[in-house]
Amino acid sequence: MGNTGQVIHDPGYSINVYPCVSVQKGHSITIPCTFTADGRNTFSNSSGYWRRMPLYPEYIVATNDKSSDVKKQNFYLMGNPDTGDCTLTITDARREDEGRYFFKFVERKDKTVKYFYKKAITYVAVTGEEYISGYSIDVDSCISVQEGLCVTIPCTFTADGRNTFSNSHGYWRRTPYESDYIVATNDKSSDVKKPNFYLTGNPDTGDCTLTITDAGREDNGSYYFRFEGSKESPVKYHYVREKTTTITVTDLSEEPVISDLGTVTAGIDKTVTCSLPGNCSATSFVFQWKKSDVSGIWKTSPTITFTPSLDDHQKTITCEITNSKGKTTKKTILLDVYESKFTIGLLIGGTIIAIAILFFGIIFFVRRNKKKSDLGEPSILTRTPPKKIKVEEKEEEIYENVSAVRPKDGTHYPMKAIDEPEENIYANS
Structure with missing residues (x-):
């Protein structure tokens, strides 16, 4: 079905719908669709209209408005516009159903709110028909690419019941059918209209792969492949009836x-x-x-x-x-x-060295003190602090045993200083 994506038209008006869907002939398909209008997705007595492009006011293909003339009896608006649902269902798909469609919304009869979601075109491709035996093509019907990005579209084909050729040419062209509107080819003599389209497959091997780079809004549209054998070969065929590929360019949203x-x-x-x-x-x-x-x-x-x-x-x-x-x-x-391993290594190494120095220092200190203890020397670990001697008590002890002899007449004899020279002591001998 391709990729669904939200398209914001104006503030408060947006729609989520597939840009491209494909359905086999005779089969049915349901295309999910939701929208907002006037910043809301709940309404009252509203009407929704699916219309075909180009913009023909009267060409309505599906609606819940019973007063409108519907051009396609196998298209149905299955969603309820009152709940912001614009889901479309197609039954018994036919080749004439292939085309581009968009949604229109109207709230109430007085048309308080109405909006055309023309920026969100949904292309419906109908596949599964083979017109001439021996001529077939296998390529996606719907491709979406974000604006400015690139996409490669795988493609293979057969012609005249074969897929191997010699000196053949392939051409990708745009629809509606224009013989001179070539967008990509391996034929160097042809005028190419799109320099960002490339035929990257080799037609000689039945390969019609197409690559688009730097996609722009102007690349939106439908394309088909044409094959021509060598100049001597009568095999020529364009696959516009078997399969067209619709390119839809969407807003850039994917992350780098x-x-x-x-x-x-x-x-x-x-x-x-x-x-x-x-x-x-x-x-x-x-x-x-x-x-x-x-x-x-x-x-x-x-x-x-x-x-x-x-x-x-x-x-x-x-x-x-x-x-x-x-x-x-x-x-x-x-x-x-x-952190770098070198820095971590330096930090770890430095820490280990510091711990080792501390450890061996403690061992040396303990052993040194133990050796002193074994020799009977006081060590820092076992030495007791000296006792304090009070000066007052010592003075009392010094003079305690000295006889206090004083003459009765009260005469005072001064004491000789003990530091006088010896000759003074024996002077009167």
């Missing part, structure tokens, strides 16, 4: 792809690449990197190299890509920065 950072180590350069989704090689994009601790733009190339520090731990870096239309998409990653 950022390469795996691996282990981020402080002080060691790290290279990281930001690329477009889907391995696309478009060149019309502008790349910008932003860092949470850096104001403004940090770097401006798809691949960058930086030297992380421990201060970058838990910081974010963001890659933004902007297409030629000014649409931007981005992706952010968180940095987990680790």
Whole structure:
């Protein structure tokens, strides 16, 4: 069915619906669809209309408005517009049902709110018919690609019951049928209308693969393949009746792809690449990197190299890509920065050395004191502090045994200083 996606038309008006669906002839298909109008998805007495493109006011294919003339009896509006549901069902699909359709909403008879969701076109492709035996093609009917990105559409075919040829040419053309509107070919003599379309398959091997780069809104449309054998070969065929491929270009919304950072180590350069989704090689994009601790733009190339520090731990870096239309998409990653093994080794080594020095120092100290103890010397661990001698008590002890002899007449004899020279002591002998 392709990829569903929300298309916002104006503030408060949006729709979610597949841009392209395919259904086999004679089968049925239901296309889910939801919408908002005037910022709401609940209404009263509202009407919904599925209409065909080009914009013909009277060409309504499905509605819940019983007063309207419906052009297709096998198209049904199954959703209830009062609940923001625009689901469409197609039964017994026929080749004439193939085409482009859009949804219109009207609230109440007084038409308080009405809106055409013409930006969200749904292409219905009907498959399963083979017109001429021996001529077949296998390619997707519906392809969606985001604006500015690229897509490769696998394609194989048979012609005249074969898929091997010599010197053949293949042509991708746009519908409605225009013989000179070639968008991609391997025929160098042909004028190509779209320089971003490429026939990447080799028609000589039954390969009609188409690649589109830098997709733009102008690439929206339906395309078919034509095959021509060598100049001598009468085999020529265009597969417009068997299968057409509808390209729908949608808004850019998919995130960029950022390469795996691996282990981020402080002080060691790290290279990281930001690329477009889907391995696309478009060149019309502008790349910008932003860092949470850096104001403004940090770097401006798809691949960058930086030297992380421990201060970058838990910081974010963001890659933004902007297409030629000014649409931007981005992706952010968180940095987990680790210390380098060298730094950790130095810290661990230094710690071990410090512990070893402390350990052996304690052992030396204990052994030294034990040796002193064994020799009877007091050690720092066993030595007791000396007793304090009170000066007053000592003075009393000094004079305690000295006889206090004094003459009765009270005469005082001064004591000789003990530090007088010896000759003075024996002077009167």
